[in-house]
Amino acid sequence: MTTQAYIDQNKERYLEELFAMLRIPSVSTNKDHDQDTHDCAVLVQTYLVKAGLENVSLYPTKGHPIVYADKIIDPALPTVLVYGHYDVQPAAPLNEWKSEPFEPEIRKTEIHPDGAIFARGATDDKGQMFIHVKAVEALIQTDSLPCNVKFMIEGEEEVGSPSLYPFLQEYKDLVAADVIIVSDTSLLAKKAPSITVGLRGLTYLDVKITTARADMHSGLFGGAVLNPINTLCEMVAKLKNEKKHITIPGFYDDVVFPSDEERDMMRNAPFNAEEYMDSPGVYALDGEEGFHTYERTGILPTLDCNGIWGGFTEEGSKTIIPAVANAKISMRLVSKQDWHKATEQFTEHFTSLAPEGVKVEVTPHHGGNPYVTPTDSPEYKAASAAFEESFGVVPVPMYEGGSIPIIAEFKRVLGIETLLMGFGFDTDGLHSPNEHLGVWNFYKGIETIPGFYTKYAEMKKQA
Amino acid sequence: MTTQAYIDQNKERYLEELFAMLRIPSVSTNKDHDQDTHDCAVLVQTYLVKAGLENVSLYPTKGHPIVYADKIIDPALPTVLVYGHYDVQPAAPLNEWKSEPFEPEIRKTEIHPDGAIFARGATDDKGQMFIHVKAVEALIQTDSLPCNVKFMIEGEEEVGSPSLYPFLQEYKDLVAADVIIVSDTSLLAKKAPSITVGLRGLTYLDVKITTARADMHSGLFGGAVLNPINTLCEMVAKLKNEKKHITIPGFYDDVVFPSDEERDMMRNAPFNAEEYMDSPGVYALDGEEGFHTYERTGILPTLDCNGIWGGFTEEGSKTIIPAVANAKISMRLVSKQDWHKATEQFTEHFTSLAPEGVKVEVTPHHGGNPYVTPTDSPEYKAASAAFEESFGVVPVPMYEGGSIPIIAEFKRVLGIETLLMGFGFDTDGLHSPNEHLGVWNFYKGIETIPGFYTKYAEMKKQA
Numbered sequence A, B: 001m002t003t004q005a006y007i008d009q010n011k012e013r014y015l016e017e018l019f020a021m022l023r024i025p026s027v028s029t030n031k032d033h034d035q036d037t038h039d040c041a042v043l044v045q046t047y048l049v050k051a052g053l054e055n056v057s058l059y060p061t062k063g064h065p066i067v068y069a070d071k072i073i074d075p076a077l078p079t080v081l082v083y084g085h086y087d088v089q090p091a092a093p094l095n096e097w098k099s100e101p102f103e104p105e106i107r108k109t110e111i112h113p114d115g116a117i118f119a120r121g122a123t124d125d126k127g128q129m130f131i132h133v134k135a136v137e138a139l140i141q142t143d144s145l146p147c148n149v150k151f152m153i154e155g156e157e158e159v160g161s162p163s164l165y166p167f168l169q170e171y172k173d174l175v176a177a178d179v180i181i182v183s184d185t186s187l188l189a190k191k192a193p194s195i196t197v198g199l200r201g202l203t204y205l206d207v208k209i210t211t212a213r214a215d216m217h218s219g220l221f222g223g224a225v226l227n228p229i230n231t232l233c234e235m236v237a238k239l240k241n242e243k244k245h246i247t248i249p250g251f252y253d254d255v256v257f258p259s260d261e262e263r264d265m266m267r268n269a270p271f272n273a274e275e276y277m278d279s280p281g282v283y284a285l286d287g288e289e290g291f292h293t294y295e296r297t298g299i300l301p302t303l304d305c306n307g308i309w310g311g312f313t314e315e316g317s318k319t320i321i322p323a324v325a326n327a328k329i330s331m332r333l334v335s336k337q338d339w340h341k342a343t344e345q346f347t348e349h350f351t352s353l354a355p356e357g358v359k360v361e362v363t364p365h366h367g368g369n370p371y372v373t374p375t376d377s378p379e380y381k382a383a384s385a386a387f388e389e390s391f392g393v394v395p396v397p398m399y400e401g402g403s404i405p406i407i408a409e410f411k412r413v414l415g416i417e418t419l420l421m422g423f424g425f426d427t428d429g430l431h432s433p434n435e436h437l438g439v440w441n442f443y444k445g446i447e448t449i450p451g452f453y454t455k456y457a458e459m460k461k462q463a
Helices: A003-022 A031-051 A126-141 A164-170 A228-237 A260-268 A273-278 A293-298 A339-352 A378-391 A406-414 A439-462 B003-022 B031-051 B126-141 B164-170 B228-237 B260-268 B273-278 B293-298 B339-352 B378-391 B406-414 B439-462
Strands: A054-059 A066-071 A079-085 A105-107 A116-118 A148-154 A179-182 A194-199 A201-210 A304-311 A324-333 A359-368 A396-399 A418-420 A436-438 B054-059 B066-071 B079-085 B105-107 B116-118 B148-154 B179-182 B194-199 B201-210 B304-311 B324-333 B359-368 B396-399 B418-420 B436-438
Touching: A003 A031, A003 A116, A003 A126, A003 A439, A031 A054, A031 A066, A031 A126, A031 A148, A079 A126, A116 A439, A126 A148, A126 A439, A164 A406, A179 A406, A179 A439, A194 A378, A194 A418, A201 A228, A201 A339, A228 A304, A228 A324, A228 B228, A228 B304, A260 A293, A260 A396, A293 A396, A304 B228, A324 A339, A339 A359, A359 A406, A378 A418, A378 A439, A406 A418, A436 A439, B003 B031, B003 B116, B003 B126, B003 B439, B031 B054, B031 B066, B031 B126, B031 B148, B079 B126, B116 B439, B126 B148, B126 B439, B164 B406, B179 B406, B179 B439, B194 B378, B194 B418, B201 B228, B201 B339, B228 B304, B228 B324, B260 B293, B260 B396, B293 B396, B324 B339, B339 B359, B359 B406, B378 B418, B378 B439, B406 B418, B436 B439
Parallel strands: A079 A148, A079 A179, A179 A418, A194 A396, B079 B148, B079 B179, B179 B418, B194 B396
Antiparallel strands: A054 A066, A066 A148, A105 A116, A116 A436, A201 A324, A201 A359, A304 A324, A304 B304, B054 B066, B066 B148, B105 B116, B116 B436, B201 B324, B201 B359, B304 B324
16 A cells, blocks of 8 residues: 555544544643643553554653654664654633634634634644654555654643753763654645744743832822833833834844845745734734844744733722732744843843832743754755645745744754754644644645655665 | 710720721622622611711612711701711732731731731721711710711722712702811821821723734744734833823823922921831832922822733743733822813823724723812811811821822812811821721821811801
């Protein structure tokens, strides 16, 4: 039987198995879901065994376990390491979901006329990770695997992969490979396939502004003391200028833009503003003056408040001057920016913006460095050829706005480059209510990946 | 028996009765406490009957009932109307209370060496309102009441007295009086008594900034869309200039400052910055450039965020660009400012600050106008004389920062001026955790008030 025939015969089962995984609320940011997250790791393990992989194990960590598996057909052949994650973002705000976030449901949409799977984690990253499990299953079960393969699936990606870093150090030999492949990014469009060659880094911080020990009566104290919310607003407002350029001194020092040629390719890639805006229903595009949306999300750093809270936030009114105001602030980083350096630059600058009589606390959460994939390697060429065969079009190399901080670490610690072959769309509601993955996209991924293995093994044989 | 002897004999019972009232969580801003608030009205009624008042009734309203009572000894004599409220602010944040907010406890403090009663509502306004109930009880029970007295105690002061406004219209004759007395303000200090002659008005609004239908992934959209939190911060920051002057066009048009002589009196009144700052543990004084703290809280308007929320505010991190950000914003108003006009001015200006692609919603909560008491009336002179007799010092006429919006309405609807004779201190933690009222202050109030009735009746007889 051909690999494609095996995939066709097992399509229904593939979907059912994915649904079972999507039903587990493996929210790694919330301790209440620790057991669920562990249960999900066990299910991934089960599926890897079923796929025909060997040495399938849960590696315990201080947090959630790392699922490892491999199939070494010949140590002399090249080895592909698949990385993915089984943890998901929180589902909140729940009232904005049309169906239950942890009860997958297929519904048709304009972009997904064949239906899309709606569930938290459908695209980020359970569905996309599962594409690899199922593609490799098809290769193994039809005796077509042309090289060695390893799986390394973690459960803490959404909290910054704290356990994977020490794991990489400890198990360098176990996970040694020639290339890492990951599906945790997006395709431009069905007829415009793309391979991601740039990922942004990230630094995520909590800031806390305190001006007093206790809340105050706004009549007795209003006008005569600093208000921490107004102060926080003023400090946040000063972090960008009128052109939306970030004002932190030295912040752009390590930002190197791609060549004009590459920027032209990016600006000329298909971009449907209406579609892009429609998915979150955003009212307007915005961003640093003089840049295209692809540049604003791909090659420029950002600074955004992800959350803010302070004072009285319940129904009704309470006439207080609060004592404390808080915000969560994150920055996406690009090219050669270093997240530790950016964190320090932010902390120093933000603290300097505080007027006298204000206590500023900055608590870094986690972070990671940006990553750029070389496009002149046999690995990239094999991926490009596999996409071309499957889609009928040469894929566009694209810079993406998201961050997978561990990718930069793979290069630093393991010395391995990563190929980012995503099959979802940016409009699939990642990290948002009604996250989904097109059924077409799910199967297209499973059908495209075997081609990469075949072409990569051939290219390496010729080399 | 003299009135003073009666007070001395009943001191313990007075305190026990106050404690019983403080144990009822009559939080009018929270519907879950509706029954408690009603129970508190019934207890006030009971105490008024016990004091010897007549026609004691609960007047039902759309919200919480108004407790009315009177003692008309001779229709030809002048009538004093006592106004107060039995509802309280929410107790949150609960973890900052040293004792239970609704289980009163006496503890000594530096300013209150004789002990202070710690409980939500101890000073605002249950304790201070009760001073009048007990002072009048002492006058009636010792056959010393020299004029007529009426009580009008409401349960919605902390939500802007929505039911009292129609009540005043409907029961104009019932509550007709020559002067209204209220204890819901503060004394400067034990040895520096003061009578409040100015109250600020208020307008309190909810603002909501929406930039999209749903939250967005900060990687995919960060840098290319408006962030509602950053936008809200920028808009709030623009509401004041570097000198902390409010930038709303026309906002100061109706602000008339008192004479230089009055401002000098205010600036020369005893002010202990350390003590003022110590109660809420505020780190620094601040406010509009070129004004004294008493001026900043007494004769200047304010603009403060009372609360702010939006995006992800739980533990950990979530990398979203939120769709919505909210704030509660209030302004204290002074002299001739009108709260409806100020609300319109704010709404127009705030909306104009929004960039394109932002939906701004401004929802006014409630408000009230400022009030100034004339100091050349027999009413004020009687109050001043009573304070002088009790404290041994002429009281200072002071402008206070708080708002009791209904006071301006008393003048407008009933045509009656109000005397604001408070007995607590500004440092008593009103609207804050660990609210308290000095035991000394409680008794001093009960001992001072009978003197006002006596002197007022005498002055009116002579007139």
